[in-house]
Amino acid sequence: MKFLKxxxxxxxxxxxxxxxxxxxxxxxxxxxxxxxxxxIQWIPALLSMNLVVIGIxxxxxxxFGRIYCSTICPLGVLQDVLSWKxxxxxxxxxxxxxxxxxPQNILRYSILSITLIVFLCGSSFLxxxxxPYSTFGRIVSQLLRPLVIWANNGLAHITNGMGNYTLYEVxxxxxxxxxxxxxxxxxYLVTQLSWSxxxxxCNTICPVGTSLGLLSKISIFHISMDESACSRCGACEKQxxxxxxxxxxxxxxxxxxxxxxxxxxxxxxxxxxxxxxxKKKQEVSVQExxxxxxxxxxxxxxxxxxxxxxxxxxxxxxxxDTILSRKPIMPPGAMNLEHFNDHCTACQxxxxxxxxxxxxxxxxxxxxxxxxxxHLSFSxxxxxxxDCNICSSVCPTGALQPLPMEEKKLTQLGIxxxxxxxxxxxxxxxxxxxxxxHCPTQAVHMIPYKNGLTIPEVTEDLCIGxxxxxxxxxxxxxxxxxxxxxxxxxxxxxxxxxxxxxxxIDDFGF
Amino acid sequence: MKRRDFFKSAAIVGIASFFKTxxxxxxxxxxxxxxxxxxxxxxxxxGEPEVMLLRALKEFxxxxxxxxxxxxxxxxxxxxxxxxxxxxANTNPELIGALVRLCKGAGASEVTVFDHTCHDWKKxxxxxxxxxxxxxxxxxxxxxxxxxxxxxxEIPRGMNLKNAKIHKALLECDVWFNVPVLKHHGGxxxxxxxxxxxxxxxxxxxxxxxxxxxxxxxxxxxHKKPALNIVDAYRIMKSNGPQGKSEADVVKLKSLLVSxxxxxxxxxxxxxxxxxxxxxxxxxxxxGLAEKLRVGTQNLEKLNVKRIKL
Numbered sequence: 001m002k003f004l005k006x007x008x009x010x011x012x013x014x015x016x017x018x019x020x021x022x023x024x025x026x027x028x029x030x031x032x033x034x035x036x037x038x039x040i041q042w043i044p045a046l047l048s049m050n051l052v053v054i055g056i057x058x059x060x061x062x063x064f065g066r067i068y069c070s071t072i073c074p075l076g077v078l079q080d081v082l083s084w085k086x087x088x089x090x091x092x093x094x095x096x097x098x099x100x101x102x103p104q105n106i107l108r109y110s111i112l113s114i115t116l117i118v119f120l121c122g123s124s125f126l127x128x129x130x131x132p133y134s135t136f137g138r139i140v141s142q143l144l145r146p147l148v149i150w151a152n153n154g155l156a157h158i159t160n161g162m163g164n165y166t167l168y169e170v171x172x173x174x175x176x177x178x179x180x181x182x183x184x185x186x187x188y189l190v191t192q193l194s195w196s197x198x199x200x201x202c203n204t205i206c207p208v209g210t211s212l213g214l215l216s217k218i219s220i221f222h223i224s225m226d227e228s229a230c231s232r233c234g235a236c237e238k239q240x241x242x243x244x245x246x247x248x249x250x251x252x253x254x255x256x257x258x259x260x261x262x263x264x265x266x267x268x269x270x271x272x273x274x275x276x277x278x279k280k281k282q283e284v285s286v287q288e289x290x291x292x293x294x295x296x297x298x299x300x301x302x303x304x305x306x307x308x309x310x311x312x313x314x315x316x317x318x319x320x321d322t323i324l325s326r327k328p329i330m331p332p333g334a335m336n337l338e339h340f341n342d343h344c345t346a347c348q349x350x351x352x353x354x355x356x357x358x359x360x361x362x363x364x365x366x367x368x369x370x371x372x373x374x375h376l377s378f379s380x381x382x383x384x385x386x387d388c389n390i391c392s393s394v395c396p397t398g399a400l401q402p403l404p405m406e407e408k409k410l411t412q413l414g415i416x417x418x419x420x421x422x423x424x425x426x427x428x429x430x431x432x433x434x435x436x437x438h439c440p441t442q443a444v445h446m447i448p449y450k451n452g453l454t455i456p457e458v459t460e461d462l463c464i465g466x467x468x469x470x471x472x473x474x475x476x477x478x479x480x481x482x483x484x485x486x487x488x489x490x491x492x493x494x495x496x497x498x499x500x501x502x503x504x505i506d507d508f509g510f
Numbered sequence: 511m512k513r514r515d516f517f518k519s520a521a522i523v524g525i526a527s528f529f530k531t532x533x534x535x536x537x538x539x540x541x542x543x544x545x546x547x548x549x550x551x552x553x554x555x556x557g558e559p560e561v562m563l564l565r566a567l568k569e570f571x572x573x574x575x576x577x578x579x580x581x582x583x584x585x586x587x588x589x590x591x592x593x594x595x596x597x598x599a600n601t602n603p604e605l606i607g608a609l610v611r612l613c614k615g616a617g618a619s620e621v622t623v624f625d626h627t628c629h630d631w632k633k634x635x636x637x638x639x640x641x642x643x644x645x646x647x648x649x650x651x652x653x654x655x656x657x658x659x660x661x662x663x664e665i666p667r668g669m670n671l672k673n674a675k676i677h678k679a680l681l682e683c684d685v686w687f688n689v690p691v692l693k694h695h696g697g698x699x700x701x702x703x704x705x706x707x708x709x710x711x712x713x714x715x716x717x718x719x720x721x722x723x724x725x726x727x728x729x730x731x732x733h734k735k736p737a738l739n740i741v742d743a744y745r746i747m748k749s750n751g752p753q754g755k756s757e758a759d760v761v762k763l764k765s766l767l768v769s770x771x772x773x774x775x776x777x778x779x780x781x782x783x784x785x786x787x788x789x790x791x792x793x794x795x796x797x798g799l800a801e802k803l804r805v806g807t808q809n810l811e812k813l814n815v816k817r818i819k820l
Contacts, residue, residue: 028632157658163620169656355630380715385592385630430721431795433697434714437752438628446696452793454696472628474718497758498749501786505763508553508817510781510810 001274005261012071012080019074023140023352024148026170038349038396041133042068042208047343048398058215065216065223069202069209069258075132076202076209076258078139079194083241086195097196100237100246103256104204112210125369128346132206135186137347138372142183142361145352146172173382174351179361179372198241203256213255222277223257223264225250230271236263245272321478328365329376329414329465329485332384333392333400336488337366344399346372350391358382358467359391376413378467378483384413386440386466409440412492414465414483416444416458422480425455435469435481441495444469444481456481461493550813551769551778557820559744560608562766566740567612569816570768576737579617581684585609585649586736588690588706589625589640591753592633598745598760599753600638601691605742605766607643609687614648621649622679625709628752631655652679660712667803668728670720675712680734688736692743692779694751694759694787698722699794701752702779703739704730704772704805727799730772739775741767748787761786773797773806774813781810 015037022034038044045053060067069076115126128134149170156167193200202209216222225236227250237247240263244256252272263272331350334340351359351374361372374391376384389408392400403411416435424432426449435456436444443462446454456469458481465483473479552569554562567573577583587601595603606623613621623644627634631653635641641651653659660675680686690706697718698705707729708714717725743765750759765782769775776797783789791797791808801808 160652160659165650165652168653169658171656355633381628385633387592388630424719428721430723431697431699432718432722433695434718436696440753440755442750442755452790472715472718474715476715495755497756500758501748501761503786505761505782505785506555506819507785508555508765508778508782509785510553510778510815 001261001264004274005265008070008259008261012077015072016074016077016081019136020140020144023137023349024145026145026149026152026352028353028355032353032390032394035349035394035396038133038347038394040072041396042073042212043127043131043133043345044347044396044398047127047345048396050398061212061215061219063220064259065219065221065254066209066212066258068212069199070260073132073136073202073208075136075139075190075206076199078136079190079199079201080241080260082191083194083196083198098198098238098240098243100240100248101197101243103244103253108204108210108213111205112207115207122342123369124342124345125371126207128344128369128372129182130205130207131345131347132202132208134345134347135190137349137352138179138183138361139187139190141348141352142180143187146175171357173357173379174360176361176363176372178363179348182372198243199256199258200243202258203242203244209258216257216259217254218277219254220277221274222254223252223259223272223274224277225252225272226270229269230267231269235266236272239263239266323478323482326482327414327485327487328362328370329467329483330489331359331374331376331391331400332389332408332411332413332489333395333403334489335401340399341366341370341373342399343397344370344373344395345397346370346374347396348372348374349394349396350374350400353390353394355388355390356382356385358384375485376465376467376483378471380471383438383467383471384465386464386468410464410492410494412464412486412490414467414485415460415463416465416469416481416483418444418456418458418481420455420480422475422478423455424474424480425449425453429453432474434472434474438468438472440464440466440468441492443492443495462495464492547814549816550771551767551774551810552816552818553765553767553778553782554818554820555763555765557764557766559602559605559742559766561820562744562764563605563608563612563740565818565820566766566768569818570738573612573616576685576687577613577616577618578684580619581617582682583613583618583621584680584683584686585613585621585623585644586680586686586688586706586710587623587625587640587742588693588701588709589634589638590628590709592627592629592637593754594637595639596745596757596760597754598691598693598747599751600634600640601689602742602744603639603643605740605744606640606689607647609689609740610644610647610649621647622652622683623649624652624654624677624679626654626677626712626714627709654709657712663732665728665732667731669724669799669803671716671725671728674716674729674732676732677710677712680710685737686734687738687740689740689742691746692741692763692783693747693754694749694783696751698726698796700780700783700789702741702776704776704796704800707732723795724799726796727803727805730796730800730805731803735770735772738768738770739772741775741779743767743779743782746783746786748783771806771813773801773808774810776800777808778810778815 118126153169156169234247237245242256244253359374360377362375389403392403436446441462443459447457449455467483470479470482473481549569552566554566587606589600591599593599610621661678662675664673693701695701743763747754747759748761
């Protein structure tokens, strides 16, 4: 049954490579509908209530076990790649390096139940933090993608110098220390565990893996050992990256088996097989015991993080400009804070795909539970493009509802606030108008001021909160015009067209 | 010929060659007596962009008076916005395409086109239609979206703007053409030739922070002047500039203004514009300020202006 492993490897690469390339692509050249590959991830499907996908994934697990973990989940495949690569760094190139270890039941079921409880209590904090697909997204978008862009910029610098402009330099403006930190932390955890212990992360920390483990205990097909054919050589156990084969006891822990099929390839005698579960009914004894010690630890550390974070917020607000304590600006299609915060897993796909890089992972703008969820952050030339709806069309979790272009152009993300006493026209009595110049709806327009000067004015119901005005306002560091986010995204009024000019001009006028 | 006479006439010819006029050329080539000098400003009305361009350039002695074989040429249109050509937010792509073809035809070794856009540069390059027109004509679009493409230069005659980072393609070329589109502008009142120079610099925030009009006048004193300013008034944006909201902001004037003089061409363009949207020339302050810095003249009466209707 060696072919099963090969099929698994090919399938997993067919999922993994397009996903990773889609996340890294900074040119916008890849077709956007590649995002459909991401809607078949477990958490995004659950959050967007995509019943078709949920059904397919459920059936897949009930029939074949944790196929999701071995082929579809990009974080799982990433770990396989890492542990496979780790072979080249070992002193002795030992091929067989795993051995059976007992499951960390208390830990894994605690994490699963705490995640569930916290989610049901209305905070998606742990779901965001632990969803494997989103963790993968954060690692790639925060760590790998910037490296690729740096490499591109280096190359572009050289080729541009030689007169070839096929490559071009890309400015990176989305560095957020907190998001970077979270990504580093999980990359470290995943690398550390997979380097020597295979899929320990999936079987101990990942709540998706733990839930699917419950399903795979009753899956129709499973890995089992044939006592008559087995020579008890233990080769399968050494190949098992889930460390779930106990070759002495002739037992396979189905709940931890990710169906990588490496064991099948290792056994030449047919002692281990992938077959129907028809003989004996296995006891499904789920230990729902919650380890209070660990929970206390998690809660305490959570509280500690919260305290540190709040302390920092106060420090920032201490700088005393209203712009710093403004309400966060959600990406278009987020509808309202509650919907958005509950459904977004902060996978960073929209952040990676935003051509203007105006979407950035939040620090504490949405509070603790919204860490790394995307928000709009404006800087020079960085604002939400009027006729662009990419973020809302790629979101796999439904946190951002798809917006047709005409609807996007009228979706009010926030409202521009003009602070006259900071404006160049008021303070220096000089023309500027950069804000109005960049306003796509002319919600920000210039009205007569004095001495032939004009000064900006905002018509609030025309404003869509794209931030073009704020991005270009020359007053720094705290602009004279800035956008305050809407807690609920409204529909803005459609801007009226100018009066048409129909007279014929046949003279130069000079 | 005596030695002394030879030197004398050689010196005269040498001095005369500084005055690049067609009249001089035609005398030398014996094609008849010069009856008029080279125009200071040519205005054409009533044709398609390419036809008007050819007609206007003919008055200046054709493209070959400006572009020599093997030279590197830069064309600087207005590609500031992610807008289709019909909205007149960017320079007409047919005009740019035609100019690239002419330069290539005159033997230019390369023709480079860029603008420091306000919207996403790739979308602006594509949706303005300019990228397609330029590449089809054998020209090259270069990016201008990163500070790495700019070099610091001094603007010694500037009042507020003493130095600026300018795109290196422009600094390295042999000859360049400034090809703006005539538009209303919320900040600067109007954008034409001088305002188009904001697309060759990196830090535009400085302009807005240090008297926009003065800085526009200052950048016009930059020593490397365009061979010609070619103002596209085929479609103009009469209101809601510089982006425009819809085609209701656009008026088709089917005109083209060409002059090496920044101030003259902007003055003429404003007079053309004022027929559609009455505007006081004085409010477009940078034109007067540039004249004070001796960039050019607003007095069109004094100039040799050619008006051509097709």
